[in-house]
Structures are given as C-alpha cells and as structure tokens.
Amino acid sequence: MNKNDTHENTADWEPRIVAFLCNWCSYAGADLAGIGRMQYPPSVRVVRVPCSGRINPLYIVKALQEGADGVLVSGCHPGDCHYISGNLVARRKFAMLREFLFYVGIPKERVQFSWVSAAEGPRFAALIRKITEDVRKLGPNTKLAKSSA
Amino acid sequence: MKDMQEKLRAAVKTLLDKHEVAFVIGYQRGSVRGRSKPCFVRTPEQADQLIWDQTCSNNLTVYLPPLFRRPRLRPGQEPPPLPRVGIVVKGCDALSVAGLVREKQVPRANIVAIGMPCQGILDPDSKQVLPSCLDCQHPVPEQADIKIDGPAREPAKDPLARAREFEAKPIEERWRYFAEQIKKCIRCYACREACPNCYCKSCFADSTNPRWIGLSSEQSDTMLYQLGRLFHQAGRCVGCNACVRACPMGVDLHTFTTKLLKDAKELFDDTPGEDTESVPLLSTFDPHDSDAFITDPDKQD
Numbered sequence: 001m002n003k004n005d006t007h008e009n010t011a012d013w014e015p016r017i018v019a020f021l022c023n024w025c026s027y028a029g030a031d032l033a034g035i036g037r038m039q040y041p042p043s044v045r046v047v048r049v050p051c052s053g054r055i056n057p058l059y060i061v062k063a064l065q066e067g068a069d070g071v072l073v074s075g076c077h078p079g080d081c082h083y084i085s086g087n088l089v090a091r092r093k094f095a096m097l098r099e100f101l102f103y104v105g106i107p108k109e110r111v112q113f114s115w116v117s118a119a120e121g122p123r124f125a126a127l128i129r130k131i132t133e134d135v136r137k138l139g140p141n142t143k144l145a146k147s148s149a
Numbered sequence: 150m151k152d153m154q155e156k157l158r159a160a161v162k163t164l165l166d167k168h169e170v171a172f173v174i175g176y177q178r179g180s181v182r183g184r185s186k187p188c189f190v191r192t193p194e195q196a197d198q199l200i201w202d203q204t205c206s207n208n209l210t211v212y213l214p215p216l217f218r219r220p221r222l223r224p225g226q227e228p229p230p231l232p233r234v235g236i237v238v239k240g241c242d243a244l245s246v247a248g249l250v251r252e253k254q255v256p257r258a259n260i261v262a263i264g265m266p267c268q269g270i271l272d273p274d275s276k277q278v279l280p281s282c283l284d285c286q287h288p289v290p291e292q293a294d295i296k297i298d299g300p301a302r303e304p305a306k307d308p309l310a311r312a313r314e315f316e317a318k319p320i321e322e323r324w325r326y327f328a329e330q331i332k333k334c335i336r337c338y339a340c341r342e343a344c345p346n347c348y349c350k351s352c353f354a355d356s357t358n359p360r361w362i363g364l365s366s367e368q369s370d371t372m373l374y375q376l377g378r379l380f381h382q383a384g385r386c387v388g389c390n391a392c393v394r395a396c397p398m399g400v401d402l403h404t405f406t407t408k409l410l411k412d413a414k415e416l417f418d419d420t421p422g423e424d425t426e427s428v429p430l431l432s433t434f435d436p437h438d439s440d441a442f443i444t445d446p447d448k449q450d
Contacts, residue, residue, distance in 0.1 A: 058377050061373055061377065065369050065373055089431070091434065091438050092417065092431055092438055093431050095412075095442050096380075096409070096412050096413075099408070099412050099416070100376075100383065103312075103316065104376070104405070105320050105326075107320065113442060113443055113444060114444040114445070127446040143324060144369055144373075145369060146370075
C-alpha cells in the first residue's frame with residue numbers, strides 16, 4: 001500500500017478499506033455505481049477476484065496486516081454465482097472466519113461480507129458508505145497492522 | 150499401565166507374525182526422562198521396545214498421509230501397492246484417523262488402529278495431566294480395530310467449555326490474551342509438524358512467492374502465521390491438541406482450536422473425526438446456510 005496513504009493518528013485520518021469484489025456481480029455493481037455517478041466515500045481500494053470462492057482467508061488477514069483499516073468481501077447473491085456454487089462454499093468459510101477473528105479480538109465491523117449483484121449500483125454505494133462509517137467509528141486498525149505498514 | 154503395555158506388545162507381535170501389516174507405528178522410551186518418542190516396529194522382536202504410559206504425547210497419525218501419497222507415475226507405469234500399517238492410537242488420535250479418511254488422505258482399509266484407553270497426557274515438567282487433556286471427550290478410541298482394555302479418564306462433560314468461557318470475556322481482554330500468547334511464539338512451526346492435518350505439500354508459511362509471512366520477528370507476522378494455520382484447521386481440527394503438547398513455549402493454542410470445534414458444531418452441526426463418510430465441512434455447502442452475518446446496507450439497524 002502506498003506510503004502516502006498513511007495518516008494514522010493524525011486528524012485527517014481517513015479509513016482505508018480493501019474490497020475484494022467478484023468479477024461477475026460485485027465488480028460490475030461497483031462499475032454501475034461509477035457509471036451512474038453515484039457518490040460514495042473514496043475510502044475503498046478494489047481488488048477484483050474471479051469469484052468470492054477464490055478468496056483465501058489469508059488475503060483478508062494479510063490486508064489488515066498491510067495497513068487496511070477494514071476489509072469488505074462481496075460476491076454474487078446466493079443462487080446467482082457465475083460458477084454455480086462458489087459463493088455458497090465461500091459463505092461457510094466466511095461465517096467461520098468472522099467468528100474466529102471476533103474471538104481473537106478483532107471487531108466484527110472491520111471485516112464485512114455482503115452480496116451485490118451487477119444491477120445494484122445504489123446498493124454498492126450504500127454499502128461503501130456503511131462500511132466506511134463503521135470503520136471510522138472504530139478508528140485506525142492497530143491490532144494486526146505491521147509497524148511499517 | 151504395565152499390563153496394558155504387555156497387551157500392546159503381544160498384539161503387535163501377533164500382527165507382525167501374521168504379516169498383517171508392514172510395520173507398526175508406536176511409542177518408545179524417549180532419551181529424556183518423562184518423554185516418549187515415536188518408533189517404527191518392523192519385526193516381532195522389536196515389539197518389546199514399545200511402551201505405553203502417560204508420556205505418549207505425539208499424535209502418530211501425523212505419519213500416515215505421506216505413506217499413502219501417490220508418487221508421480223510415468224505413462225503406463227503401475228502405481229506401487231499401498232502398504233498396510235498398524236498404528237497405536239489414543240482416543241484423540243483415533244479421531245484424527247477418521248478425519249484423514251474423511252479427507253481422503255488415508256484409506257481406512259490400510260490402517261490397523263490399536264486403541265489405547267487414555268488417562269490424559271502428563272506435563273513433562275509438572276507431572277500433572279495437561280489442561281488440554283482435561284477437556285477430552287474421547288479418552289477411549291471407539292473406532293479402533295484392536296482394543297486394548299485398561300483404565301481411562303472420565304470424558305469431559307463439556308469439551309467446548311474453554312471456548313464458551315473465553316467468548317464471554319470482553320473483546321479487548323480477548324485480544325490482550327491472544328497477543329500475550331503470540332508473544333511467546335518463536336515460530337519454530339512445531340505445532341504444524343505435530344498436526345496430522347498439516348499435510349499440505351507446501352505450506353503458506355514457507356512460501357517465498359508470495360511471502361505471506363515476513364522474516365522479521367514482528368508480532369503481526371507471528372499473528373498472521375498463527376491465524377493462518379489455525380484457521381486452515383477450521384472444520385478439520387478434531388481437537389487432539391497435539392499442537393499444544395508440541396509447543397516448546399507453552400502457547401495456549403487449545404483455547405483457539407476449541408473455538409473452531411465449537412463453530413463447526415454450532416453453526417453447521419459438524420464434528421470432525423466423528424465419521425469417515427461425510428464431505429469435509431468447508432468443501433461443501435448447504436443452500437440453507439445462514440446469511441445472518443451478511444452486511445445488508447438497505448437494512449437499518
């Protein structure tokens with residue numbers, strides 16, 4: 001992550017959120033939000049993945065380590081997966097991961113999961129607004145972040 | 150205990166005499182007092198090396214997956230026949246056998262499990278039964294092929310008690326405890342080596358491209374290792390606690406593995422190690438799995 005992005009412990013700190021979006025639904029939903037010129041906070045850095053089922057839990061923890069203040073994972077709605085069931089397999093994994101991270105002491109708002117379809121531009125914009133506000137309330141991520149991040 | 154040891158040796162001798170197995174994996178006296186070490190018994194005479202007592206700490210099923218790994222074959226080459234092996238198992242190790250069979254790493258027919266009722270493993274220093282063994286629900290290996298009888302612990306009433314107790318603490322206190330445990334870790338990877346489920350041919354912890362875990366001794370790197378390894382056991386860990394016993398620094402991994410068992414049970418009603426037929430928990434799905442944790446920006450909360 002760009003060093004210039006670092007504003008921790010300063011008054012102008014803005015949340016940095018890494019969003020893993022699936023190519024077929026959520027990424028297209030984000031695109032639609034852009035095409036429709038919908039306003040949402042510029043806090044999000046998008047990583048496009050083939051499917052939410054492709055997301056290794058390590059990506060999420062690694063993002064937090066490398067300086068993300070929040071992580072968003074979004075895929076197709078259940079039943080709409082381009083690969084039929086990738087998001088359904090992912091759902092189990094994410095349910096357990098979220099519980100586990102909360103268990104060791106990472107607030108649930110830091111790592112969020114959602115479904116956004118290619119037609120849901122407004123929902124994507126609302127989602128980014130929501131997660132940005134959630135993370136802003138929590139403040140900078142200091143728990144897992146590397147000191148150099 | 151001595152009596153069980155004699156029965157064990159006799160059973161192993163019979164197995165080897167009849168050529169039912171190629172070898173038997175068991176325990177022998179360690180070079181340090183109060184410790185045992187694994188041994189591979191190939192002839193009936195060697196069976197007298199075998200011991201059984203409360204120092205038999207290792208989960209020996211860690212040796213099984215590599216025995217059944219398919220070698221790379223040239224076209225037209227016949228695969229070599231798989232060995233049939235005997236293995237000494239405690240109750241927890243028997244669960245690992247079932248877990249490995251469920252993950253198709255080990256053919257059940259090629260294993261002769263010799264089950265030893267267990268009274269709990271002793272801490273080599275304090276000579277007390279280890280705390281992680283107090284939560285054991287399977288002191289007797291029910292799934293074993295040959296059952297040696299002897300005294301066993303009472304099964305714990307609530308094997309998930311530790312997770313429940315920890316969950317009830319405030320979040321900052323949980324984080325402090327986790328950070329404290331991580332601070333002790335020297336990243337020797339003994340937990341990984343001791344774990345029968347850590348049979349991956351290459352581990353994310355060793356990967357240099359991408360390098361998931363930095364080379365520094367920074368705490369966040371250690372956290373990444375522990376979180377990565379622990380969560381890779383989600384839906385797979387049977388709670389044998391071999392990682393806890395292998396840890397030279399006394400990191401309390403038990404608290405965290407128990408949570409994985411608890412979530413598998415409570416979210417998906419799955420107990421790894423219980424059966425050999427089902428599909429591993431995180432390799433499959435149910436269309437009716439809960440969506441409760443999904444963020445819905447349209448919903449006001």
